[in-house]
Amino acid sequence: MTITGEAIAAVRRHYADRSDRVQAGAELLIRDGKAIYPGAPWLAPIGNGLVIDTALLTFESGAWSSGEQALTRIAVGLIDCTHLDSTDIARLDRRQLHLVLAAVAHSAGSHHDTDIEHCPDGSVTLTHPPTLMDWPTADPVQGATR
Template structure:
């Protein structure tokens, strides 16, 4: 894990949609030292979605789709899923599905485990509905 990714994750921590948008960008490779959409705050690094969206002009269609979805998760910018989803390749779609599952909090699902007699045995936690895949290599 890179230091910049660690600082972005620290900034996003606590709000599932923000965590999901940041992680989507990290795993896609859009978070790197010197990126103009990153602002250092002494140990935390935030993502400026306005700059991020403004800088995607020369990027591929798939990259722009990932950025649009991430920006929507980060700050609520609306996206047209009818246009975006069909244009994703399999690797990017896996990242988006994991981001949506994370934003929903599926990684925190759980409940109480009971015996066959109905006696509470304790708590359990389910894994994410759609876990994060490995980062896309650049």
């Protein structure tokens, strides 16, 4: 089953006004491409979006690879604002690790940072540095399959 833009947009709509941490967890699942697809049993309509039933997702992901389970646990921890188990990091492959690092940077708000720059003339300027870790540039809809 191909991941559709509509399913992704519906999840993003629901989590758009949540904290950076919760947004990061949802975005992590979207960009990974395993858990967010039309008809996924852990996606439920709410308003004009889709909510992730994290308990069901965690239970159902038990048959997935250790890396997929670890990424799911990290995402669920971000969404539910529960603890993250650092031992899950060792189970991630390089692609998954990049996604998790971007999610952690997003959850910490690094995309909102402002720095004070002292200019040679003595003035002060506020700058907005880039996020510490960008999300991978691959579009989760293009070519991703379930």
